[in-house]
Amino acid sequence: MQDTRPSDAREGQQSEHAEPRATTRRWLSIHEACALLGVDKSTLRRWSDAGKVPVFLTPGGHRRYTEEDLLAFAKGTGRPQRRFTPQALTQASLSQYQQDAYVTDVRQRPWYGDYDAESLAEHRKRGLAMVTLAVRYGSTRGERAEILAEACTIAAEYGRDSARHGLGIGSAVETYLSARTPIVQGVLQFLDAGALSTAKAGRIFADVLEFMDRSLAAMMRQYERDMQGIDATEH
Secondary structure, eight states, rough: OSOOOOOHHSSBOOEEEEEEEOHHHHHHHHHHHHHHOOOOOOHHHHHHTTTOHHHHHOTTSSSEHHHHHHHHTTTTTOOOOOOOOOOHHHHHHHHHHGOOHHHHHTSSSGGGSOOOOHHHHHOOOOOOOOHHHHHHHHHOSSSSHHHHHHHHHHHHHHHHHHHHHHHHHHHHHHHHHTTTTHHHHHHHHHHHHHOOOHHHHHHHHHHHHHHHHHHHHHHHHHHHHHHHHHHHHOO
């Protein structure tokens, strides 16, 4: 692999430990990183999600590691614990979509089987967008109306999709709230690592709940309208 940063990682989100772009670093895939450390993928993912090994996600959700970080970790001289920032929370939350436990849990939901591959891909896309918007909502006070309006537009699509697939109200709500789990897990990472105070975590949770509740209302309004339209057509 050449000593240049891959184009997809250049465009993807970075952790707060990213060096200036001019720095030449050797980037490794998760397979190459595991070979270097002598561990399996699940172990490396666990270390990364715990903040022990810096990881970068490409727009396609692939993990990239630098040889420098891995060698430092292997020698027991890993970088200082990462600092909490809105960008770091977004990164940590989005990485939850790659976790085996999260994927397994979603696939076991009753509504999962009602979606085809294309619908599931769209559902995941909406979830990623909602995570980003939720973190932005909790990180600012000046643009909340605009952020919430964008979230409500996405939430309405959840409502339309749920009605179109004939989901009951309970399953419809579940499909939407599944986007909240990655954010909660992301916050818990920083809390467990001591990079976030309990008071700060409480404020973030309160903001996320407010965001999800208000956008959930928009989803359910659209769901009810569409279900009423379906009933009227059938009768």
